[in-house]
Amino acid sequence: MKARIAAVLAERKRNPITRILRYQYEGKTVYYQSAPCCDQFSQVFDTKxxxxxxxxxGITGKGDGKCPDFEKNKTNEKLVWQDPR
Incomplete structure (x- = not known):
């Protein structure tokens, strides 16, 4: 997580700002990193x-299709970090 945050802070400020949120999804803790802009993908990572x-x-707005139920089935949202700039 520290490396991800450092990478974001090494770049220019994004609009919208980058946020990292923690959720429960499919019985596991996962982290969601918002997309930097427009047609770019957001990302979901495991604890490792x-x-x-x-x-x-992405172009369709529906991601890569590997977790089409994420929005519907994620729970226990908690903001972990957001760009303070």
Missing amino acids: GRLICNPDG
């Missing part, structure tokens, strides 16, 4: 930092 899926974004 491995990419699980891109639930939204």
